[in-house]
Amino acid sequence: xxxxxxxxxxxxxxxxxxxxxxxxxxxxxxxxxxxxxxxxxxxxxxxxxxxxxxxxxxxxxxxxxxxxxxxxxxxxxxxxxxxxxxxxxxxxxxxxxxxxxxxxxxxxxxxxxxxxxxxxxxxxxxxxxxxxxxxxxxxxxxxxxxxxxxxxxxxxxxxxxxxxxxxxxxxxxxxxxxxxxxxxxxxxxxxxxxxxxxxxxxxxxxx
Amino acid sequence: xxxxxxxxxxxxxxxxxxxxxxxxxxxxxxxxxxxxxxxxxxxxxxxxxxxxxxxxxxxxxxxxxxxxxxxxxxxxxxxxxxxxxxxxxxxxxxxxxxxxxxxxxxxxxxxxxxxxxxxxxxxxxxxxxxxxxxxxxxxxxxxxxxxxxxxxxxxxxxxxxxxxxxxxxxxxxxxxxxxxxxxxxxxxxxxxxxxxxxxxxxxxxxx
Amino acid sequence: xxxxxxxxxxxxxxxxxxxxxxxxxxxxxxxxxxxxxxxxxxxxxxxxxxxxxxxxxxxxxxxxxxxxxxxxxxxxxxxxxxxxxxxxxxxxxxxxxxxxxxxxxxxxxxxxxxxxxxxxxxxxxxxxxxxxxxxxxxxxxxxxxxxxxxxxxxxxxxxxxxxxxxxxxxxxxxxxxxxxxxxxxxxxxxxxxxxxxxxxxxxxxxx
Amino acid sequence: xxxxxxxxxxxxxxxxxxxxxxxxxxxxxxxxxxxxxxxxxxxxxxxxxxxxxxxxxxxxxxxxxxxxxxxxxxxxxxxxxxxxxxxxxxxxxxxxxxxxxxxxxxxxxxxxxxxxxxxxxxxxxxxxxxxxxxxxxxxxxxxxxxxxxxxxxxxxxxxxxxxxxxxxxxxxxxxxxxxxxxxxxxxxxxxxxxxxxxxxxxxxxxx
Numbered sequence: 001x002x003x004x005x006x007x008x009x010x011x012x013x014x015x016x017x018x019x020x021x022x023x024x025x026x027x028x029x030x031x032x033x034x035x036x037x038x039x040x041x042x043x044x045x046x047x048x049x050x051x052x053x054x055x056x057x058x059x060x061x062x063x064x065x066x067x068x069x070x071x072x073x074x075x076x077x078x079x080x081x082x083x084x085x086x087x088x089x090x091x092x093x094x095x096x097x098x099x100x101x102x103x104x105x106x107x108x109x110x111x112x113x114x115x116x117x118x119x120x121x122x123x124x125x126x127x128x129x130x131x132x133x134x135x136x137x138x139x140x141x142x143x144x145x146x147x148x149x150x151x152x153x154x155x156x157x158x159x160x161x162x163x164x165x166x167x168x169x170x171x172x173x174x175x176x177x178x179x180x181x182x183x184x185x186x187x188x189x190x191x192x193x194x195x196x197x198x199x200x201x202x203x204x205x206x207x
Numbered sequence: 208x209x210x211x212x213x214x215x216x217x218x219x220x221x222x223x224x225x226x227x228x229x230x231x232x233x234x235x236x237x238x239x240x241x242x243x244x245x246x247x248x249x250x251x252x253x254x255x256x257x258x259x260x261x262x263x264x265x266x267x268x269x270x271x272x273x274x275x276x277x278x279x280x281x282x283x284x285x286x287x288x289x290x291x292x293x294x295x296x297x298x299x300x301x302x303x304x305x306x307x308x309x310x311x312x313x314x315x316x317x318x319x320x321x322x323x324x325x326x327x328x329x330x331x332x333x334x335x336x337x338x339x340x341x342x343x344x345x346x347x348x349x350x351x352x353x354x355x356x357x358x359x360x361x362x363x364x365x366x367x368x369x370x371x372x373x374x375x376x377x378x379x380x381x382x383x384x385x386x387x388x389x390x391x392x393x394x395x396x397x398x399x400x401x402x403x404x405x406x407x408x409x410x411x412x413x414x
Numbered sequence: 415x416x417x418x419x420x421x422x423x424x425x426x427x428x429x430x431x432x433x434x435x436x437x438x439x440x441x442x443x444x445x446x447x448x449x450x451x452x453x454x455x456x457x458x459x460x461x462x463x464x465x466x467x468x469x470x471x472x473x474x475x476x477x478x479x480x481x482x483x484x485x486x487x488x489x490x491x492x493x494x495x496x497x498x499x500x501x502x503x504x505x506x507x508x509x510x511x512x513x514x515x516x517x518x519x520x521x522x523x524x525x526x527x528x529x530x531x532x533x534x535x536x537x538x539x540x541x542x543x544x545x546x547x548x549x550x551x552x553x554x555x556x557x558x559x560x561x562x563x564x565x566x567x568x569x570x571x572x573x574x575x576x577x578x579x580x581x582x583x584x585x586x587x588x589x590x591x592x593x594x595x596x597x598x599x600x601x602x603x604x605x606x607x608x609x610x611x612x613x614x615x616x617x618x619x620x621x
Numbered sequence: 622x623x624x625x626x627x628x629x630x631x632x633x634x635x636x637x638x639x640x641x642x643x644x645x646x647x648x649x650x651x652x653x654x655x656x657x658x659x660x661x662x663x664x665x666x667x668x669x670x671x672x673x674x675x676x677x678x679x680x681x682x683x684x685x686x687x688x689x690x691x692x693x694x695x696x697x698x699x700x701x702x703x704x705x706x707x708x709x710x711x712x713x714x715x716x717x718x719x720x721x722x723x724x725x726x727x728x729x730x731x732x733x734x735x736x737x738x739x740x741x742x743x744x745x746x747x748x749x750x751x752x753x754x755x756x757x758x759x760x761x762x763x764x765x766x767x768x769x770x771x772x773x774x775x776x777x778x779x780x781x782x783x784x785x786x787x788x789x790x791x792x793x794x795x796x797x798x799x800x801x802x803x804x805x806x807x808x809x810x811x812x813x814x815x816x817x818x819x820x821x822x823x824x825x826x827x828x
Contacts, residue, residue, distance in 0.1 A: 006676075006677055006686065006687055006688035007688060008669070008672045008673050008676040008677050008688050009673065009677060009686065009688065011669045011672070012669040012670065012672075012673050015662075015665060015666050015669050018662075019650075019651050019654055020647075020650045020651070020654050021647060021650065026641075026642060028720065028723075029640075029641045029642065029720065030640050030641070031673065032686070032718070032719050032720065033639075033640055033641050034670065034673060034674070035673065035674075035677060035679075035686050035719075039674070041636075041639075042670060042671075042674055044636060045636050045670065046667055046670055046671060048629070048632045048633040048636050049633065049655065049663060049666065049667055049670075050663075050667060051629045051632070051633075052629050052630065052633050052652065052655060052656065053655070053656075053660070053663055055627075055629040056627055056629050056630060056656060058656075065627065065630065065653070065656050066627055067627035067628060067629050067630065095398070096398075097399075097653070098653050098656075099398075099399050099649070099650065099653065100398040100399060102649075103398045103399055103401065103403075103406055104398070104406060104410070106403055106406075107403045107404075107406045107407045107410065109406075109407045109410055109411070110410055151410075151413055153398065153410075154398075155392070155396065155397040155398045155399070156392040156393060156394055156395060156396040156397075157395055157396075157397060160397075160398075179413040179414055180413060180414065181391060181392055181398075181406075181409035181410065181412075181413055182389060182390070182391035182392070182408065182409045182410075182411070182412025182413055182414060183389070183391045183392055183393070183394070183409075183412075184388060184389035184390045184391035184392075184393070184408070184409075184412065185362070185363040185388055185389070185390055185391075185393065186363060186390070186391070186392065186393050186396060186401060186402070186405040187363055187390070187402050187404045187405045187408075188363060188364055188402075189362065189363040189364075189393060190362040190363075190364060190367075191302070191303075191306075191307040191310050191311070191360065191361075191362045191367075191388075192304075192306050192307060192310055192362070194310065194393060195393070195394050195395075196310075196313055196314045197314075197394045198393040198394045199310055199311060199313075199314045199316075199388075200314045200316045201389065201391070201394075202388035202389045202390075202391075203311070203314065203316055203317060203358075203360075203388065203389075204316070204389070205388075205389025205390075205391065205412050205414075206358055206386040206387060206388055206389055207386055207387065207389065207412075213469075213470055213479065213480055213481035214481060215462070215465045215466050215469040215470050215481050216466065216470060216479065216481065218462045218465070219462040219463065219465075219466050222455075222458060222459050222462050225455075226443075226444050226447055227440075227443045227444065227447050228440060228443065233434075233435060235513070235516075236433075236434045236435065236513065237433050237434070238466065239479070239511070239512050239513065240433055240434050241463065241466060241467070242466065242467075242470060242472075242479050242512075246467070248429075248432075249463060249464075249467055251429060252429050252463065253460055253463055253464060255422070255425045255426040255429050256426065256448065256456060256459065256460055256463075257456075257460060258422045258425070258426075259422050259423065259426050259445065259448060259449065260448070260449075260453070260456055262420075262422040263420055263422050263423060263449060265449075272420065272423065272446070272449050273420055274420035274421060274422050274423065304446070305446050305449075306442065306443065306446065309442075509812070510812075511813075513812075513813050514812040514813060517812050517813055517815065517817075517820055518812070518820060518824070520817050520820075521817045521818075521820045521821045521824065523820075523821045523824055523825070524824060565824075565827055567812065567824075568812075569806070569810065569811040569812045569813070570806040570807060570808055570809060570810040570811075571809055571810075571811060574811075574812075593827040593828055594827060594828065595805060595806055595812075595820075595823035595824065595826075595827055596803060596804070596805035596806070596822065596823045596824075596825070596826025596827055596828065597803070597805045597806055597807070597808070597823075598802060598803035598804045598805035598806075598807070598822070598823075598826065599776070599777040599802055599803070599804055599805075599807065600777060600804070600805070600806065600807050600810055600815060600816070600819040601777055601804070601816050601818045601819045601822075602777055602778055602816075603776065603777040603778075603807060604776040604777075604778060604781075605716070605717075605720075605721040605724050605725070605774065605775075605776045605781075605802075606718075606720050606721060606724055606776070608724065608807060609807070609808050609809075610724075610727050610728045611808045612807040612808045613724055613725060613727075613728045613730075613802075614728045614730045615803065615805070615808075616802035616803045616804075616805075617725070617728065617730055617731060617772075617774075617802060617803075618730070618803070619802075619803025619804075619805065619826050619828075620772055620800040620801060620802055620803055621800055621801065621803065621826075
């Protein structure tokens with residue numbers, strides 16, 4: 001969206017266009033929204049963005065972003081999941097992203113800890129692999145002999161599968177139990193529209 | 208779609224509108240298609256519809272439609288699956304419809320036999336239940352002591368769940384092993400967009 | 415959808431798959447629908463298809479399908495629109511299909527007569543052009559000197575545009591007023607999502 | 622999306638959720654994006670937001686946002702369209718929003734000036750009407766006797782129609798020519814799927 005050749009508008013449209021899922025049209029609507037917003041709202045937004053970076057840090061174990069509470073001492077380096085004494089330290093769930101971690105947390109069924117890999121790989125290209133926190137994962141597993149099971153909680157997409165396969169091979173030498181999420185019919189799924197692989201998995205996993 | 212008040216067109220639009228998934232607009236397009244089709248195509252269609260009813264019968268065991276081959280004798284009452292000596296007669300898979308049976312057959316992973324229930328129930332209304340082949344199912348199970356496991360292969364929809372629950376209760380007195388299709392992430396499913404119940408099932412069914 | 419290798423089922427699935435918008439999956443559902451339908455419904459369907467071809471004919475002027483009423487004499491060759499003395503014979507609207515004719519009739523705003531071209535052309539290929547009723551159109555215009563305006567009522571698609579252009583050139587020698595449907599914002603259309611050409615037309619056609 | 626109860630994350634998710642078309646899930650993805658972004662990108666974003674408000678102002682005539690160039694003097698109060706001597710000052714186009722203004726500008730067919738109303742009304746509620754720049758519109762028209770035609774460039778939605786009707790009544794006493802965007806088939810529109818009102822308009826506007 002071109003607007004009057006204002007460089008200030010153009011620059012902000014460009015920056016919002018880098019946000020995930022946002023194209024220039026929606027970025028333009030963001031800018032018009034801000035132009036009409038009361039000054040207080042702009043000030044709040046700027047303050048919140050600055051705050052985010054100064055207050056939120058990534059957990060030293062799992063890389064989950066968290067905000068250390070000022071009244072805590074040493075635990076400040078670990079997120080609330082990792083520092084929770086009730087979570088099972090023997091169970092490690094590897095997710096691709098914070099969003100996937102949150103999806104699993106919301107079920108309230110998982111009682112172990114996590115590790116955020118920071119991405120997925122489609123093919124096993126070196127440049128892709130370098131973006132993953134593989135070295136960090138290795139050191140976590142070496143330093144935590146209490147880990148007994150590692151869940152590869154990847155999406156059932158081509159990329160998720162490739163990442164799972166890669167992790168499986170990488171983790172083999174550590175001699176831990178390695179599991180993957182079960183495949184089958186999702187809630188609401190109809191047999192008629194399910195693909196053959198999903199039905200095969202659902203048949204196999206019947207219980 | 209109203210056309211020139213021709214009763215012949217209106218009648219056929221009305222009949223095609225009773226086909227599954229077809230509304231009056233598409234029914235109208237069917238009729239225009241037939242009006243323009245060569246006479247031979249119409250004759251073929253009429254012959255094929257008449258043929259269907261005279262040649263195809265429902266399997267006496269599983270209700271799967273099949274076309275008895277003229278050179279077979281007694282087996283003519285059973286479909287090719289039921290009369291196949293290689294299929295395991297100890298394993299019975301109950302599906303709601305022929306379409307669901309075909310979906311499972313296409314996986315080529317299932318080696319047992321089937322029973323087509325003929326529908327699903329949403330609530331346990333008497334009128335809904337009467338449409339299911341419950342009495343036929345009962346007699347099949349009574350007459351086939353070799354059946355060891357019954358798979359309730361229902362869709363993961365509200366109706367599929369309700370039908371599964373009903374069957375589970377109904378089949379309890381027969382003391383067979385009763386199983387259901389596994390739940391989890393379908394092929395292509397992303398953790399980020401999966402609902403909590405599906406993720407819970409996938410976690411539980413990890414392997 | 416493959417079912418038990420029954421040739422009767424396969425044949426009918428194949429024939430229904432030739433219906434507009436219908437693929438093999440939906441064709442299969444049609445067949446299962448017919449297999450379960452009461453005999454009376456099948457008989458009705460077969461009768462209605464046979465009836466359609468014996469009772470419905472195409473209007474000798476406009477090619478609109480209609481059912482001649484048995485108590486009329488000579489007018490039996492013309493559809494109800496063409497034989498209606500209240501319709502203006504000076505105004506001819508050319509549509510690509512019966513469906514488009516019906517869409518215009520439903521507005522109840524058009525008082526002239528029609529001609530159904532029988533298709534559209536994308537490029538001006540000879541084989542495509544031969545499918546159109548161009549010769550018939552020519553003879554209609556020659557035999558009806560009372561025609562003053564010809565409306566090219568084509569869709570605003572690439573094919574509709576190409577067909578309109580072709581007709582415009584073809585009809586030029588007849589020295590009639592030739593018009594096209596107005597372009598602009600459709601009901602419900604938002605400026606924000608309209609393309610530049612539509613907005614240009616809407617601006618130009620402002621009133 | 623709940624994340625670790627971090628108030629800094631929650632606050633920013635909340636603020637992004639107020640952006641047009643953005644829900645909490647996408648707002649959460651924005652926040653994760655910023656958490657992972659290099660510090661430079663955050664600084665740029667904060668600077669661009671602050672810049673937007675300090676550099677961009679609304680045109681004193683049409684309310685279109687623009688960035689005054691430092692080397693211009695008095696014209697600085699008018700946007701580039703309003704201060705362009707080649708634009709016809711006799712033609713005023715009223716749009717609901719900046720986005721709609723931009724949609725029309727992109728056609729490069731409109732040579733007049735604009736006025737941005739700042740919203741639409743669905744019903745003629747007093748609270749809705751107060752959000753529109755009606756008083757400003759009134760003063761513009763009074764002060765510019767050179768205005769001859771006013772185009773009500775509203776979307777063809779229920780709200781656009783209601784706003785157009787309201788403006789028409791409001792502007793009547795000023796005795797200007799008042800026009801609206803033409804209705805008809807949009808580019809790509811098919812007759813078969815067009816509603817009756819659109820076809821009626823397209824027929825009427827034929828040319």
